[in-house]
Amino acid sequence: THHRTGILARFKKDLPVTEKTPPLSLCEGDTPLIPAPYLSQRVQAHVYLKYEGANPTGSFKDRGMVMAVAKAVEEGSHAIICASTGNTSAAAAAYAARAGLRCVVIIPAGYVALGKLAQALAYGAEVISIEGNFDEALTIVRDVAAHEPITLVNSVNPYRLQGQKTAAFEIVEALGQAPEYLAIPVGNAGNISAYHMGFAEWNQTRQSGVPRMLGFQAAGAAPIVNGQIVAKPDTIATAIRIGNPASWQLAKNALSESRGAIAAVTDEEILEAYKLLAQREGVFAEPASAAPIAGILKHAAQHPFSPDDKIVCVLTGNGLKDPDTAVSSHSVSARAVEASRAAVWRAIAEGKS
Numbered sequence: 001t002h003h004r005t006g007i008l009a010r011f012k013k014d015l016p017v018t019e020k021t022p023p024l025s026l027c028e029g030d031t032p033l034i035p036a037p038y039l040s041q042r043v044q045a046h047v048y049l050k051y052e053g054a055n056p057t058g059s060f061k062d063r064g065m066v067m068a069v070a071k072a073v074e075e076g077s078h079a080i081i082c083a084s085t086g087n088t089s090a091a092a093a094a095y096a097a098r099a100g101l102r103c104v105v106i107i108p109a110g111y112v113a114l115g116k117l118a119q120a121l122a123y124g125a126e127v128i129s130i131e132g133n134f135d136e137a138l139t140i141v142r143d144v145a146a147h148e149p150i151t152l153v154n155s156v157n158p159y160r161l162q163g164q165k166t167a168a169f170e171i172v173e174a175l176g177q178a179p180e181y182l183a184i185p186v187g188n189a190g191n192i193s194a195y196h197m198g199f200a201e202w203n204q205t206r207q208s209g210v211p212r213m214l215g216f217q218a219a220g221a222a223p224i225v226n227g228q229i230v231a232k233p234d235t236i237a238t239a240i241r242i243g244n245p246a247s248w249q250l251a252k253n254a255l256s257e258s259r260g261a262i263a264a265v266t267d268e269e270i271l272e273a274y275k276l277l278a279q280r281e282g283v284f285a286e287p288a289s290a291a292p293i294a295g296i297l298k299h300a301a302q303h304p305f306s307p308d309d310k311i312v313c314v315l316t317g318n319g320l321k322d323p324d325t326a327v328s329s330h331s332v333s334a335r336a337v338e339a340s341r342a343a344v345w346r347a348i349a350e351g352k353s
């Protein structure tokens with residue numbers, strides 16, 4: 001069977017889709033679940049990568065945004081707004097363009113990866129940057145949307161999590177049942193909550209099981225792990241540079257209901273996992289997406305998994321989103337040589353330095 005019809009058509013029965021909901025789609029979803037042999041060997045269990053970087057704008061946000069924008073159109077809205085560390089703005093801009101809506105995005109100046117900013121501009125969004133972090137930007141857009149005729153499409157809009165829960169359905173379809181563990185990066189904490197909702201809903205109707213949720217925050221932006229708001233969050237994984245997650249309570253519920261856990265990984269561990277993922281598995285994901293990889297390696301060292309366990313790591317965003325980190329995190333870059341066979345072969349013979 002071949003899908004790629006987009007999630008609204010494909011999971012209509014499980015979503016708040018009515019006769020009045022426009023059939024919005026950029027053929028999001030239906031992303032690959034890639035087996036990870038190297039990581040499986042490292043943690044002595046079966047590791048899979050849910051590659052959300054294969055979505056139309058390169059992140060999982062497309063699933064939530066198609067639902068939120070379709071409902072905004074259904075409700076007669078003409079404009080949407082969001083705060084973003086980059087991926088939400090890229091998705092909002094794309095679906096707004098497709099639906100013919102105005103799109104305004106508020107971003108923290110200097111902390112949005114280049115590819116994401118390029119996308120928001122390319123899709124024609126109105127980009128406003130503030131001298132403040134994501135948490136401050138979110139406070140502002142919530143305030144604006146409460147007073148002005150513009151629809152908020154951050155994950156506090158409940159349609160976002162509805163759309164995002166469909167990734168859990170796809171994992172159950174691919175594996176025949178839920179895995180034992182779902183490892184995921186946590187920023188504003190919407191996605192971990194959406195996955196848990198998706199697994200729990202299908203478990204109700206299909207007895208497919210609910211995985212233990214393993215959430216990972218960056219050590220410099222770990223409010224849920226530490227149990228307190230982080231006023232000045234900082235991490236190389238700018239996507240999850242968040243100090244006061246909007247879905248904090250929902251995430252806590254998902255963690256306790258699934259008997260899961262949340263832990264922090266350092267920027268060093270994130271970067272090591274980021275490189276290992278690309279160089280050992282051939283899968284390029286952005287730094288935030290490497291947090292669950294770093295996380296399961298750390299987890300396995302402390303509490304070994306069972307050999308039959310299946311662990312799905314959600315790779316939330318494509319590696320191409322953040323070209324600056326890709327280039328700067330490698331001490332070796334392209335070697336410049338003279339344009340001749342001899343010079344090129346000499347460089348090859350010298351080997352990788």
Ligand code: F0G
Nearest residue numbers: 084085087088187188189190191316317
């Ligand atoms: N991974 C990536 C690549 C993200 O862009 C985000 C969130 C997350 C993980 C965390 O997901 O917030 O649901 O816990 N990005 C948001 C944005 C904040 O604006 O693009 P979460």
